[in-house]
Amino acid sequence: MARAYNFNAGPAALPEEVLLKAQKEFLDFEGSHMSVMELSHRSKEYSQVHDKANALLRELMEIPENYEILLLQGGASLQFSMVPLNLLDRNLGASYILTGSWSEKAVKEAKRIGPVEIAASTKASGYHAIPPLANIHWNKETSYVHLTSNNTIYGTQWQEYPQTGHIPLIADMSSDIMSKKIDVSRFGLIYAGAQKNLGPSGVTVVIIRKDLIKKDESLPTMLSYHTHASSGSLYNTPPTLAIYLLSLVLEWTKDKGGVSQIEKLNQQKAKLIYDAIDESNGFYTGHADRDSRSNMNITFTLPSSELTDKFLQEAADEGFIGLSGHRSVGGCRASIYNAVPHEHCLALAEFMKKFKNTNS
Numbered sequence: 001m002a003r004a005y006n007f008n009a010g011p012a013a014l015p016e017e018v019l020l021k022a023q024k025e026f027l028d029f030e031g032s033h034m035s036v037m038e039l040s041h042r043s044k045e046y047s048q049v050h051d052k053a054n055a056l057l058r059e060l061m062e063i064p065e066n067y068e069i070l071l072l073q074g075g076a077s078l079q080f081s082m083v084p085l086n087l088l089d090r091n092l093g094a095s096y097i098l099t100g101s102w103s104e105k106a107v108k109e110a111k112r113i114g115p116v117e118i119a120a121s122t123k124a125s126g127y128h129a130i131p132p133l134a135n136i137h138w139n140k141e142t143s144y145v146h147l148t149s150n151n152t153i154y155g156t157q158w159q160e161y162p163q164t165g166h167i168p169l170i171a172d173m174s175s176d177i178m179s180k181k182i183d184v185s186r187f188g189l190i191y192a193g194a195q196k197n198l199g200p201s202g203v204t205v206v207i208i209r210k211d212l213i214k215k216d217e218s219l220p221t222m223l224s225y226h227t228h229a230s231s232g233s234l235y236n237t238p239p240t241l242a243i244y245l246l247s248l249v250l251e252w253t254k255d256k257g258g259v260s261q262i263e264k265l266n267q268q269k270a271k272l273i274y275d276a277i278d279e280s281n282g283f284y285t286g287h288a289d290r291d292s293r294s295n296m297n298i299t300f301t302l303p304s305s306e307l308t309d310k311f312l313q314e315a316a317d318e319g320f321i322g323l324s325g326h327r328s329v330g331g332c333r334a335s336i337y338n339a340v341p342h343e344h345c346l347a348l349a350e351f352m353k354k355f356k357n358t359n360s
């Protein structure tokens with residue numbers, strides 16, 4: 001069966017090898033005569049899955065020993081609340097950099113917990129860009145600085161992160177985690193829903209520097225990082241199937257040559273589509289400023305809404321899935337996460353050139 005050209009923004013394409021392996025093991029996981037979904041989360045077999053996911057995350061992202069890895073539920077959206085609940089000192093407030101709708105949502109939740117200042121925003125210019133580092137200003141005594149590393153909806157991505165010194169830098173990396181090498185030690189906390197680069201929806205990865213984990217008896221148990229850190233993310237029943245698939249995606253990432261190799265492949269894939277935009281003599285217009293372009297979500301428009309509709313219809317007829325822009329921005333968006341094959345990006349770039357030649 002031919003696989004769809006899947007450009008969905010999330011949940012998104014998974015590696016075919018992962019799906020085949022999961023299929024093979026579905027009824028009988030490693031000779032247990034049970035599906036992985038049927039294992040007790042306290043069993044030896046499941047512990048190995050859980051430990052493997054943790055160990056591979058640490059290895060692939062080179063996560064230092066003074067960081068805890070948590071596998072949680074509630075999506076990145078719950079982290080919009082858990083981060084301030086656990087880390088925002090109401091006397092100091094917290095600083096947020098606004099680069100799109102997800103940062104706005106993070107701010108909205110933080111404001112329920114304590115004072116928030118906006119350290120920089122590109123809202124006035126329609127979120128076309130990441131702010132220049134020189135334009136970001138935070139209160140020297142703030143609890144933390146929060147940013148969204150890749151803006152899934154607008155198609156912008158941080159190329160270089162601010163130096164926050166002793167202030168913890170916190171990043172929502174939902175849509176570019178493990179797509180490129182990063183220095184984890186620059187961050188106090190990183191969080192990401194798995195459903196783009198890491199696996200299916202249902203598990204959220206949180207990487208937190210150990211000294212930021214505080215026991216706070218006033219917090220609801222499940223909303224405290226301390227609860228999950230002190231129980232190896234097994235305080236309650238974890239999403240076992242999602243974590244199993246996460247472990248398979250991590251194995252696949254390692255087999256591909258690890259994060260630096262994936263980064264190179266991602267650059268090549270993105271170039272195919274950005275070249276189709278840049279060489280179209282203005283037929284396609286990229287939403288993001290060039291120096292803020294995302295290698296994960298490529299957003300563009302056509303000269304008219306009629307042509308956009310025609311493009312999306314013909315693309316769908318040719319088997320391209322998920323190319324409509326987010327409902328808040330319109331236009332088109334190709335999400336090309338780690339698991340989207342090079343050949344699918346090539347096919348899209350060819351289709352874009354053909355469509356331009358017959359419609360301009």
Ligand SMILES: Cc1ncc(COP(=O)(O)O)c(C=O)c1O
Pocket residue numbers: 009010074075076077078102148150151152153172173174175193194
């Ligand atoms: C950058 C970013 N942050 C947060 C979210 C919300 O994630 P979730 O649906 O896991 O709560 C998304 C989802 O697309 C996202 O792209």
